[in-house]
Amino acid sequence: QVQLVESGGGLVQAGGSLRLSCAASGRIFSFYGMGWFRQAPGKEREFVATVSWNGGRTNYAESVKGRFTISRDKAENTVYLQMNALKPEDTAVYYCAATPTGLEVDIREYIHWGQGTQVTVSS
8 A cells, every 4th residue: 555645835926936745655656657736716626737656757838837847856765846937827635646557647547646746836
């Protein structure tokens, strides 16, 4: 069983930065692709970024390309999302998730989820 716990959310001004962390428990974490998703009020949960099991490949939503960076530290069982040049439209609850199928953008492929962390970007 994989358990995921996000942290690092908060309130930041537009143009600022935040780094989200996702601590994972369970040895199988090492073999899972990991992703970040977000959900704004009244909207569906959407894909943000994903990283392969070994950290060698990544993929991003168009809306965050060039501003966000996903990475993983296998020794620490942690996945990160570095968010720079934040915009008010980035405001959402951010979720970490794990998939056994590798580098995935489809939310349906993710079977383990964290509880989420709130990110609020003020204008």
